[in-house]
Amino acid sequence: MPDSDEKKELDGVARSIAALFSDFDVESTEEVSASPADAEPIQDSFTAPADAELEAPLPNFLDLAGGSAEEGESPEELTWKKVPEESDGDPEPAVQVDADPDALASVIDTFLSTPILEREGQATEIRVLAAALRDANALDPLANAVERLVLEAGDDEASLALARLMVTAGVANRFVARLSTERDEERRAQLMQVCSATGNEMAIAISDALSDTSDRFARRTLMGAMVSMGAAGMSVIEQMIEDDRWFVVRNGLAILGDVGGEHAVELVTSSLANTDARVRKEALLALAKIGGEGAGMLVCGMLEDPDAEARLAAAMAAGALKVERALKPLLRILDGEDDVDVTIGVVRALGQIGDPGAVNLIEKRAVVSFFSRPPVEVRIVAYRALLSIGTPHARKLVEQAADDKDPEVKRIVRDLLAGQ
Secondary structure: OOHHHHHHHHHHHHHHHHHHHOOOOOOOOOOOOOOHHHOOOOOOOOOOOOHHHHHOOOOOHHHHOOOOOOOOOOHHHOOOOOOOOOOOOOOOOOOOOOOOHHHHHHHHHHHHHOOHHHOHHHHHHHHHHHHHHHHOOOHHHHHHHHHHHHHHOOOOHHHHHHHHHHOOHHHHHHHHHHHHHOOOHHHHHHHHHHHHHHOHHHHHHHHHHHHHOOOHHHHHHHHHHHHHHHHHHHHHHHHHHOOOOHHHHHHHHHHHHHHOOOOHHHHHHHHHHOOOHHHHHHHHHHHHHHOOHHHHHHHHOOOOOOOHHHHHHHHHHHHHHOOHHHHHHHHHHHHHOOOHHHHHHHHHHHHHHOOHHHHHHHHHHHOOOOOOOOOHHHHHHHHHHHHHHOOHHHHHHHHHHHHOOOHHHHHHHHHHHHOO
């Protein structure tokens, strides 16, 4: 390249740089000589910048070019970002699905009549329709769908999984409300089957309903439903037992007594120290159902509870479990007990245990004498206990009571002897 051309090119570059970094415009594009002698003289009006201005940093090239760097970020770390292209039209709107109960029922019909391996499409459609109904708070159609999927699917795990997916807290509460008022036994059994199949969410709803109801029928029905859930409801039962409300703990203990399980006795133990006697009573009744050596030992320690109902429950549990070590505590209680109900419970327990050492003390509660006239209900229970123990002396006392002066005692004793 000729020297003159090269010089022109360099001069052009110099002028471009000067245009970028100078505070004044370069008006001329004429050739500029690299020599000071050839340069155009500076006008007198121009004032040289102060030293501070000369020392000021050069402007950031990125700022001049329209870019910017984040604080603490070096230019080397910057990356160019692609600006999204403008769309020619609006984005395609999401498909809206109507909350249609009939459509859900129809697709469930198709789902249940389709071979298992071909159900994927219907399952997806069920989930979409169910979501629309859930968003619309249409709980009854969803509860109906859950029931159908459980009762009509048989052992198809995919159908059961789909049913569980549809059981939200609201659906479970609606379903439990139906169950608690259902009087038809066969229908109740079907609803309990659904509860058992759908798991934790339904167990929570049952627990909540038990806390809110004072209706005995509803309470009994809901407890039966929780029992039918077995291990699936165990985590909820544990939470009930740890609750601060006495009636929630009581319900949990009552259910646990029927469910049982490996750790049932351990769960009941803490409730025996509850300050509410109603909780202690239910814990003892639960131990009577759970059984086992550990349960028997716990019962013995509660026979002298300060509350009469708790003592009665302890006596009933000791008798039901036939806890032989409970003999002496029961005899001690019977000798000084004034509460009729507790006395009946202790006498019945002694008859269930069947130890001959109890005959003499039971006799005092059976036979009317100059010094003692026990209530009729106590006497009847005492004769039953004597017949259960069955020693010769005990049997003789019962046979003599067949001609007792009290007509009710005489009738029942004769029925007892005839029934042997």
